[in-house]
Amino acid sequence: MNAVPRVLSVAGTDPTGGAGIQADLKAIAALGGYGMAVVTALVAQNTMGIRAVHAPPVEFLRRQLDGVCDDVEVDAVKLGMLFDTAIVETVADWLGRVRPPALVVDPVMVATSGDRLLLPEAEAALMRLLGEVESDVLVTPNLPELAVLASAAPARTESDLSDQARVVASAYGVRVLAKGGHLDADHSDDVLVAPDGTTTAIPGRRVATRHTHGTGCSLSAAVATARVRHGSWEPAVREAKAWLTESLQAAGTLHVGRGRGPISH
Numbered sequence: 576m577n578a579v580p581r582v583l584s585v586a587g588t589d590p591t592g593g594a595g596i597q598a599d600l601k602a603i604a605a606l607g608g609y610g611m612a613v614v615t616a617l618v619a620q621n622t623m624g625i626r627a628v629h630a631p632p633v634e635f636l637r638r639q640l641d642g643v644c645d646d647v648e649v650d651a652v653k654l655g656m657l658f659d660t661a662i663v664e665t666v667a668d669w670l671g672r673v674r675p676p677a678l679v680v681d682p683v684m685v686a687t688s689g690d691r692l693l694l695p696e697a698e699a700a701l702m703r704l705l706g707e708v709e710s711d712v713l714v715t716p717n718l719p720e721l722a723v724l725a726s727a728a729p730a731r732t733e734s735d736l737s738d739q740a741r742v743v744a745s746a747y748g749v750r751v752l753a754k755g756g757h758l759d760a761d762h763s764d765d766v767l768v769a770p771d772g773t774t775t776a777i778p779g780r781r782v783a784t785r786h787t788h789g790t791g792c793s794l795s796a797a798v799a800t801a802r803v804r805h806g807s808w809e810p811a812v813r814e815a816k817a818w819l820t821e822s823l824q825a826a827g828t829l830h831v832g833r834g835r836g837p838i839s840h
């Protein structure tokens with residue numbers, strides 16, 4: 576293991592710097608890592624919403640992925656927006672060949688603006704990827720994403736959230752960080768579930784801010800980075816969540832855009 580974690584984000588873009596690859600690189604740097612990025616899709620967006628998505632040919636995606644890994648030893652990979660079936664399958668094939676030691680899968684599906692970041696027909700491919708991948712995996716769904724992965728109605732309580740996280744962890748043999756930020760509660764507690772069902776509460780404060788754009792992207796990239804230094808998931812999740820809470824608290828000082836602004840990385 577390197578002194579500085581070498582972390583690769585495989586994700587979409589946000590030209591305003593709040594979400595996607597741009598957010599990932601800032602989060603990785605903030606947690607003391609060296610960030611790298613392979614672009615899956617170019618997204619024309621700002622803090623008010625998504626205008627267009629352009630997915631380059633998957634052959635070009637493969638060239639980017641191989642280009643990094645033919646040269647650099649990667650300590651952890653984070654997957655973000657994968658957009659369509661061809662992209663998911665190209666990334667899955669690459670993961671099977673490269674087997675990064677630690678992998679965070681942020682199962683990005685729909686932006687808060689309501690725009691699709693994963694086409695509905697690609698959800699099955701993402702689930703196949705989760706079932707096949709052989710790295711040490713952490714999946715970081717928010718409440719609606721967890722419901723899709725668990726084939727259930729969206730959780731309404733913390734106990735639903737834990738139950739669904741256990742279903743997903745067992746079905747795919749992965750670790751799950753189910754995020755409680757979308758629950759109607761005065762705190763923002765998450766739950767970490769191991770493949771054997773062991774469940775750990777990760778308490779968190781709810782920060783009163785509308786500037787939450789890119790929160791999920793930033794957290795997953797931060798966890799990937801912290802995982803390399805800690806060597807295990809739980810302390811990595813706690814460190815990343817503490818960092819994210821501070822970044823949310825400082826978001827109001829940024830004044831970036833007229834919509835839901837980014838967090839302060």
Ligand code: PLP
Nearest residue numbers: 587594595656683686687788789
């Ligand atoms: N854009 C990209 C490229 C993303 O990957 C994501 C989330 O993962 C978003 C936008 C959405 O960010 P939010 O829903 O936090 O506004």
